Amino acid sequence: MNGKKRQRSNSTDNCDNHNGEIEKSQRTSDSETSFEDLSNELIYEIFEYLDVYHIYQGFFNLNTRYQNLCTHVNLSIEMNISSLPKTTFQNYYNQFILQHKHQIKSLHLSDIFIMDFFTSLFENISKCFQLRSLFLQRMESTCLEHLLADLSSLPNLSSLSIRVGYGSHKMTIYNQIFQLSTLKYCKISFETNVPLGSVSLSSNISNSIEHLVIIDNADLDEVKIILSCIPKIRRLSITYRHEYCLTEAVIFLMILNNSTHISIAGNLPSNKESIKEFLKNYSRNIKVLHVSSAHYSTHFDTWEQSILPYIRHLHVVDVQQTTSGLCDDTRHIYHSIYDPYISSLPQIRQRCFSHVPMSEEYLHEIFCSLRPHRKNYFKFSEESHTAKCKCYDKACRDLVQHISIEDINLFNKSSKYLPHVTELTFSKKCIVGHDEQLIDSLHRTVLLTRLTTLNMNNIYSELGILINLLRFTPNIHTLTWVHLRDTPNDLLSIQESETFRFVSKQNQIKKIIITHEYTKKMMEVLVNLCPRVQFISFGNSCRSLDATVYYLLSEIKEATRYLFALCIFRASPKWIEEWENLIKSREVFDDYSTKYVDGKYYLWWNNDC
DSSP states (O other): OOOOOOOOOHHHHHHHHHHHHHHHHHHHHHHOOOGGGSOHHHHHHHHTTSOHHHHHHHHTTTOHHHHHHHHHOOOOEEEEEOOOOHHHHHHHIIIIIHHHGGGEEEEEEOOTTTTHHHHSTTSOGGGOTTOOEEEEEEEOHHHHHHHHHHHTTOTTOOEEEEEEOTTOOHHHHHHHHHTOTTOOEEEEEESSOOOOOSOOOOSOOOOOOOEEEEESOOOHHHHHHHHHTOTTOSEEEEEOOOSSOOTTOEEEEEEETTOOEEEEEEOOOOOHHHHHHHHHHHGGGEEEEEEEEETTOSSHHHHHHHHTTTSOEEEEEEEOTTOOSOOHHHHHHHHHHHOTTOSSOOOEEEEEEESSOOOHHHHHHHHHTTSTTGGGEEEESHHHHHOOOHHHHTOOGGGOOEEEESOHHHHHHOOOOOTTOOEEEEOTTTTTTOHHHHHHHHHHHSOGGGOOEEEOOBHHHHHHHHHHHHTSOTTOOEEEESBBOSOOTTHHHHHTSHHHHHHHHHOOOOEEEEOSOBOHHHHHHHHHHOTTOOEEEEEOOTTTHHHHHHHHHSSOOGGGTTOOEEEEESOOHHHHHHHHHHHHHHTOOSSEEEEEETTEEEEEEOOOO
């Protein structure tokens, strides 16, 4: 007998294989789960990892189930609302935000129109009773006092940042803020430097403020009044908002024995009696007192003579214009106080007073503490390259989020790697003629895909560089230009290039800011390069303002189909009236709103995108 097993036919094998595939497919099908099959609890867990607007945008209008999930979601909401088209935000507000105001823990509002939905006379912010942190970029003075009164009803508010516009009463603002009993951190920025006056603040004040930042001008009498109202303060910083070169500016930095840090930078008056009165109250508690001023100040000697009777140990440092190896932090502080637009520092006189001798290194660190958050910024310049101070070497690369390039040759030679940078600034004409090396150097120094903000100078010489850079920076959303006036010689060839078309299709720039002069022609070029732009800010420019506004508003074009907001500064009432007549006569927008706040004209409308 033949013991060999008979072979199975190919047809049988094929059938078995087919049946096996069917069984495998059925098992796979049975094991697969669609998003619809997830439990409500699991979907809510997924929601915790998403931005609240993305939850609304992605799920609310899918079906009834997801709409109910969005309506009843219980989240700790951190809301950072940037600009949205008018109707889009109104729907978001009415369908979602209104039902969840009581769950908002953090609220960051930078859009002047969206702010009204939370802070106007008709919308009481006290509905956000779990709110802990509030940031308001700018609001009308008529609403500010009403808002501050409402904030007193929030039991958990610990952080507040506001910008106070023109026409607000400073004394009232301070009184209302100091009556917020739960506040720990507060930053107030005043648009106008109006004196506080000799009137005392309310004595019936109980607050917990530990860190207070004031952007304003103040004298020592006002500082004394403010300090009397914040008994738990650990850090007080007062800085004059720079408008012009401050020829009499004084930097006054005081460290108390309990580690309280008080810094004032601005046009401090040199009244001897005010200085003496201030020192009588605080000299015994002062650990270190630093005073510095430019050599051309006529009042510096008064400060020195007034302080020495109270704090006798003096350390003198004079900073000359030609001094090399100066700490980059020191340069930045002096530039920010005296004039950020000059290339060289003025000659500076520094005086450090203490009751006992202090080392030079310690006194230097004390001075650099004037800008505690300075380490998130790094400048590639000859000064920083030659800096020899130890504090220069302490800059942690993981903290740097913004770099400025002033010396392109130094940048190209640098071996630094700064992986967390999100903002890039090119100063003056540093990159002109160096675009070939620039991209390679940037690849070596930063993660280009992390960049979100780009600050350029003159489009005449840098348009080609911008286009080349945008090929590698897909996440840039904010672009700032200083000058958008002169037309590049090779503009036509740039616009017709394959690179221009590629970048125009791919880049995600949504916000454009023009700080100085421009022309309608170059505005058109920029808008065509960035066709997904949503917001444009610009001011008056010789013979170009009206033509540019007419171009942007007369009709909706392919390049402006996503645009829904403008901010125009230094606009006259006559121009504004003509623009609004243009909008009405052309019927460009179905629904729009306008505001005129602190010299700026804002326009917000709905688009169909």
